[in-house]
Structures are given as C-alpha cells and as structure tokens.
Amino acid sequence: MSILLVVADVLDGELRPVNAQVFTVAARMGRTLGRPVAALMVGAPGLEAHAEAPGAYGVPRTLLIEDAKLAKYSPDVHAAAVAEAVRRVDAGVVLMAATLNGKDVMARAAEMLDAGLAQDCLRFRTEGDALVFTRPLFAGKILADVRVTAPPVMATIRPRAYTPEEAPVAVTVERLSVALPEPKVVVEELRQNASARLDVTEADIVVSGGRGMQGPENWHLLEALAEALGEGTALGCSRPVSDDGWRSHEEHVGQTGKTVSPDLYVAVGISGAIQHVAGIGASKCIVAVNKDPDAPIFTVADYGIVGDLFEVVPALTEAIKKVKASV
Amino acid sequence: MNIAVCLKQTPDTETRVQIAGDGVSVLEDDVQWIINPYDEAAVEAALRLTEAHGGEVTVFSLGPPRVEKALREALAMGAHRAVRLHADAVPADPRVTARALTAALRDGGFDLILAGQQAVDDDQAQTPQRIAQALDFACVTNVEELTVEGGRGAARRVLEGVQEVSSFPLPAVLGVNLRLNEPRYPSFKGIMQAKRKPIDVIEAELAEPKLVVERLAYPPEKAAGRVFEGVEAVPEVVRLLHEEAKVI
Ligand SMILES: Cc1cc2nc3c(=O)[nH]c(=O)nc-3n(C[C@H](O)[C@H](O)[C@H](O)COP(=O)(O)OP(=O)(O)OC[C@H]3O[C@@H](n4cnc5c(N)ncnc54)[C@H](O)[C@@H]3O)c2cc1C
Numbered sequence: 001m002s003i004l005l006v007v008a009d010v011l012d013g014e015l016r017p018v019n020a021q022v023f024t025v026a027a028r029m030g031r032t033l034g035r036p037v038a039a040l041m042v043g044a045p046g047l048e049a050h051a052e053a054p055g056a057y058g059v060p061r062t063l064l065i066e067d068a069k070l071a072k073y074s075p076d077v078h079a080a081a082v083a084e085a086v087r088r089v090d091a092g093v094v095l096m097a098a099t100l101n102g103k104d105v106m107a108r109a110a111e112m113l114d115a116g117l118a119q120d121c122l123r124f125r126t127e128g129d130a131l132v133f134t135r136p137l138f139a140g141k142i143l144a145d146v147r148v149t150a151p152p153v154m155a156t157i158r159p160r161a162y163t164p165e166e167a168p169v170a171v172t173v174e175r176l177s178v179a180l181p182e183p184k185v186v187v188e189e190l191r192q193n194a195s196a197r198l199d200v201t202e203a204d205i206v207v208s209g210g211r212g213m214q215g216p217e218n219w220h221l222l223e224a225l226a227e228a229l230g231e232g233t234a235l236g237c238s239r240p241v242s243d244d245g246w247r248s249h250e251e252h253v254g255q256t257g258k259t260v261s262p263d264l265y266v267a268v269g270i271s272g273a274i275q276h277v278a279g280i281g282a283s284k285c286i287v288a289v290n291k292d293p294d295a296p297i298f299t300v301a302d303y304g305i306v307g308d309l310f311e312v313v314p315a316l317t318e319a320i321k322k323v324k325a326s327v
Numbered sequence: 328m329n330i331a332v333c334l335k336q337t338p339d340t341e342t343r344v345q346i347a348g349d350g351v352s353v354l355e356d357d358v359q360w361i362i363n364p365y366d367e368a369a370v371e372a373a374l375r376l377t378e379a380h381g382g383e384v385t386v387f388s389l390g391p392p393r394v395e396k397a398l399r400e401a402l403a404m405g406a407h408r409a410v411r412l413h414a415d416a417v418p419a420d421p422r423v424t425a426r427a428l429t430a431a432l433r434d435g436g437f438d439l440i441l442a443g444q445q446a447v448d449d450d451q452a453q454t455p456q457r458i459a460q461a462l463d464f465a466c467v468t469n470v471e472e473l474t475v476e477g478g479r480g481a482a483r484r485v486l487e488g489v490q491e492v493s494s495f496p497l498p499a500v501l502g503v504n505l506r507l508n509e510p511r512y513p514s515f516k517g518i519m520q521a522k523r524k525p526i527d528v529i530e531a532e533l534a535e536p537k538l539v540v541e542r543l544a545y546p547p548e549k550a551a552g553r554v555f556e557g558v559e560a561v562p563e564v565v566r567l568l569h570e571e572a573k574v575i
C-alpha cells in the first residue's frame with residue numbers, strides 16, 4: 001500500500017508551528033485511507049534535532065534529507081529533494097502546509113513528478129478510495145470540490161483549517177541520501193519582519209484597522225486592544241492602509257493580501273469592501289466597529305458596534321481586560 | 328531584454344460570481360473581465376525593464392476569444408506583441424495551462440518570463456513554478472521588489488513573518504505580487520495603437536487534466552449577526568464574546 005507523505009515546512013532550520021496542523025491532517029487521512037504515514041524533512045545538517053516532532057501528532061516515521069545545499073530556501077533544490085523522496089518511497093499522497101513556501105515547493109515538485117496538485121485545501125473527504133479536497137475559489141466566494149485523478153495526489157493544506165491534535169507515538173528516523181542539483185536561486189538575506197507579533201495567518205485573534213483609523217499615529221489603540229486580547233493576537237489592516245504606508249504590507253488582509261481564519265477577527269474602521277471580506281470569511285467570529293450603520297462590514301459581522309472607534313476601542317480594551325482578569 | 332508576460336483574464340474582484348447550471352463552472356455572461364491584478368503588475372514590471380534595458384514585451388494568454396480584450400489592454404499599456412493560445416475554455420488544472428504556455432514560450436528566447444503570484448479566480452499559485460520547472464529556469468515567487476542587471480536578477484519576497492532577498496540567473500520565471508509597482512493607465516495614444524497591433528492566435532496544446540473539479544458550491548450562509556448602538560453596548564458585546572461565542 002503506497003504511503004502518505006507529509007512534507008514539513010522548515011524555515012531557517014526551524015519547523016514552523018503550522019506543521020502541527022498538517023501532521024494532524026496526515027495522521028487522520030492515513031487512518032481514513034488505511035495507509036502508512038511518514039513525514040519528510042529536508043534541510044541543512046542539524047535538522048535531525050526535529051526529526052521526532054511529527055510523532056507528537058501521530059506520525060510514526062520520518063524521512064530525513066540533510067544537505068548543506070538545503071540551508072536556505074532554493075525552490076529548485078528543495079523541490080528536487082521532495083520529488084526524489086516521493087519517488088523513492090512511491091508515495092501515493094503528498095501533503096504540505098499551504099504557506100507561501102509550501103505552495104511554491106509543492107508546485108515545482110508536482111511538475112517534476114508530472115502530478116496534479118490542489119493548493120490551499122480547507123478539508124478533505126474520501127469517496128471510496130479517492131480523496132476529495134475542498135478548496136476556495138475567488139478568495140472564498142465559491143468552494144470547489146476537486147480530485148487529483150492519478151497518483152501521487154498532491155495537496156497543500158490551508159493554515160488554521162485544522163486544529164492540531166496530540167496523539168504521541170514513537171518515531172523511526174530514516175536518512176535518504178539524494179544527489180541534489182546546484183541551487184539556481186540563492187538567498188542573500190533573510191530578515192525577520194518589523195513586527196515581533198505573529199503573522200496574521202497564524203494568529204488565533206486578528207485585530208485589523210482600516211482607513212477609519214485616520215492615521216498610523218492612532219494604531220496604539222489597536223496595539224492596546226491586541227495586548228488585552230492576549231499573546232495569540234496579530235494586527236491586520238485593509239489594503240489602503242498598507243498602500244499608504246500606515247502599516248506594513250505583511251499585515252494586509254483580503255483577496256490580494258493574506259487570507260486569515262482566526263477564531264476572532266476584529267474589524268475597526270473598515271468599510272467591508274468585497275475584496276476585504278473575501279479574506280476574512282473563514283473567521284469563526286467577526287466583530288466590527290464602524291460609525292456608519294450602513295457599512296457593508298455589518299452584513300458579515302457576528303457582533304457589530306455602531307459608533308466612533310475612538311470611543312469604542314478603548315472601552316473594548318478595558319472591558320476585555322476586566323473579563324480576562326475575572327477568569 | 329526580451330520578456331514574456333503570462334496574463335490571465337479574470338473576473339473583476341467586485342464580481343459576485345455565480346455557479347453555472349453544470350455545477351462545475353461559473354457563469355460568464357454578466358462578468359466584468361479584467362487582467363488578473365497580479366498580472367497587470369507583471370506587465371508593468373516588464374514595460375519598465377524594457378524601457379530601461381531595451382527589448383520587447385510579449386504577452387501570452389490562454390483561453391477563448393474573450394481573453395483578447397485583456398491582451399488588447401496590455402498592448403495599450405505598451406506591450407509590443409500579443410499571443411492568444413486558443414482553448415474553448417480556460418483549463419481548471421494549472422498543469423495543463425502551464426504545459427500549453429511552456430510549449431509556446433520554449434523557443435521564444437525570453438530572458439524573463441513574468442507571471443502573477445496567483446490568479447484571483449482559481450488562487451492556485453502554481454503555474455509559474457510549473458513553467459520554470461518545464462524550462463529548467465530559476466523561479467522566484469511572491470516578488471515585491473525586483474532589479475535586473477547584467478544577466479542576473481535580485482528579488483525581495485515576503486513570507487509569513489520573514490522577508491528574503493534572493494538572487495537568480497537569467498533566464499528566469501517570476502511570480503509577482505501586487506506590491507511590486509503601480510500599473511500605468513493606458514494612454515489615449517496607446518489605446519489607439521493597440522487597436523492596430525495584431526494578436527497572434529495559435530492552437531493550445533492541451534494535456535489531459537489530472538486535477539478535476541467535481542462540484543462548486545457557495546460557502547454556507549452565516550446567520551445574521553447582531554448590531555448594537557454606541558459605546559454603551561461594549562460590555563454586552565464583550566460578555567457575548569466571552570459567554571456565547573467563547574472566543575475570549
Ligand atoms: C483588485 C483589487 C483588490 C483589492 N484587494 C483588497 C484587499 O486584499 N484587501 C482590502 O482590504 N482591500 C482591497 N481592495 C480595496 C477595497 O476595494 C477597498 O477600497 C478597501 O478595502 C477599503 O478600505 P477601508 O475599509 O480601510 O477604507 P474605507 O472604505 O475608506 O472605509 C473606512 C471606514 O471607516 C469608517 N470610519 C471612519 N471614521 C470612523 C470612526 N471615527 N469610527 C468608526 N468608523 C469610522 C467609515 O464609516 C468607513 O466604513 C482591493 C481593490 C481592488 C480593486
């Protein structure tokens with residue numbers, strides 16, 4: 001029975017937190033299909049230190065490709081490593097997180113393997129032996145059920161679509177030695193983004209500001225709200241806010257920015273244009289603060305407050321602090 | 328420097344897309360068509376590079392005759408040549424699209440092939456990588472800053488929480504983000520000239536798809552939310568967030 005391979009997303013020698021979700025999906029899919037599951041880790045020597053991490057989520061085997069050529073992200077070399085591993089173990093299903101690098105490496109590996117690839121999947125189900133993935137089109141305005149018709153079936157899984165489930169098992173680690181090409185793309189510099197906060201795609205809670213904030217000098221209000229909401233909170237913004245340089249582009253949420261799926265999305269001074277709303281549709285709960293009762297954001301909000309954000313946001317921050325203090 | 332731009336015609340992002348009767352495609356009748364916004368940035372980048380270094384920009388689009396409007400818009404922006412790869416419908420499998428584009432691009436002698444980071448309709452983000460692989464070119468995606476000098480390029484790409492600056496040899500395929508530039512509006516002269524420029528039409532070589540759409544559906548309707556008036560409502564909303572929604 002061909003195996004299900006889950007490729008870890010490694011950046012600069014570290015496993016990204018999103019891997020826990022994808023290991024969980026892989027373990028679950030393996031049970032559903034009755035197939036053995038293995039994780040694949042590719043990176044520079046030293047990666048072995050992380051080789052047992054998939055075991056926490058029920059993945060009992062890790063294939064490890066360590067090579068100095070994999071220290072920095074070169075899509076051609078990383079994809080070659082993935083494709084070679086898929087061939088060696090004859091993997092029938094290949095999964096990875098739908099991060100920017102995850103989507104990039106899987107696309108190139110899919111072409112090397114002449115395989116079909118479904119990007120950014122929200123869920124899977126089985127129909128007999130076949131896997132059916134649900135993925136968003138038009139930034140979530142439509143959902144498509146898609147199937148890859150021949151093995152290997154390749155798919156990337158949207159961050160936060162699944163919650164990690166701990167299911168500890170022992171892990172056997174196997175090294176694969178693979179001859180890799182010289183990298184074409186060379187990373188000259190890797191820098192952390194300005195904000196020390198979580199990325200909007202990874203956060204449990206996102207507090208987003210729009211043009212109604214009137215200027216970057218007022219963002220301390222949202223910082224304070226985010227602070228009150230706790231550690232897993234990231235700041236987001238609408239596109240004009242990042243276009244005008246009030247906030248960095250990494251915070252831009254929407255159809256042409258980042259698609260987020262937090263438990264709580266707080267939209268402050270955001271009108272709710274269709275391109276913005278397209279990026280937040282998967283949020284569990286949406287709160288909107290806007291002074292215009294007819295703002296379209298209220299049609300998607302679970303809880304709306306019509307009022308001046310300069311009054312409402314500080315009051316929210318205080319009320320949340322109180323609730324947090326009482327639990 | 329000769330540059331190819333792969334350009335997809337997509338519905339305007341304002342469009343409320345409707346699922347067609349077949350259940351696997353969307354209605355095209357009332358759609359306002361545009362150049363995929365990411366690809367518009369790719370056209371702009373190509374024009375700026377050829378303005379600085381000389382050379383020509385050729386735009387390629389795979390699809391039915393309707394996509395010629397998008398090609399015409401790129402010509403009006405200043406692209407030199409346009410090619411439509413004819414297919415009765417735009418393939419749903421990016422592998423098929425990439426194959427057909429690759430066949431048309433292979434012997435073009437292009438130094439750079441620019442594409443969008445993703446198409447705003449299918450959001451696949453895989454066509455440029457597949458073209459690069461098939462041509463054995465370097466590929467950098469999510470490009471937000473680009474310089475090309477003496478046979479090499481450098482790109483800044485923004486990932487989750489980090490940014491990379493990469494360098495790469497030409498020829499290369501790039502997938503560009505909107506942040507790369509502000510696309511120009513076509514001038515009146517450009518529009519007039521574009522009307523006279525021919526669009527080459529060649530038959531696309533379409534492989535059998537390996538990714539198929541079984542069904543399209545609208546996301547489940549959310550129950551209507553509750554809207555409260557004024558700052559006085561804040562304690563009640565916070566109580567609901569805590570006790571009802573259980574998100575704080
Ligand atoms: C191709 C394309 C792609 C796009 N992609 C995106 C995208 O990815 N993400 C995105 O966000 N946008 C995107 N847009 C832009 C989008 O169409 C809107 O222009 C944008 O979302 C509006 O941003 P905003 O809500 O911050 O500003 P506005 O529409 O100006 O809204 C400001 C809101 O603040 C409220 N307000 C003002 N003062 C106060 C106050 N004191 N208290 C409370 N409320 C107040 C106002 O009532 C108003 O509703 C895209 C557009 C196009 C054409």
Ligand SMILES: Nc1ncnc2c1ncn2[C@@H]1O[C@H](COP(=O)(O)O)[C@@H](O)[C@H]1O
Pocket residue numbers: 333334335336363365366387388389390417421424428441442443444445446449450451452453454455
């Ligand atoms: N039918 C097409 N014709 C020309 N270019 C395309 C087509 N489909 C996709 N592309 C290119 O590939 C990019 C990524 O598309 P996708 O992989 O579908 O998200 C687009 O931004 C275009 O540059």
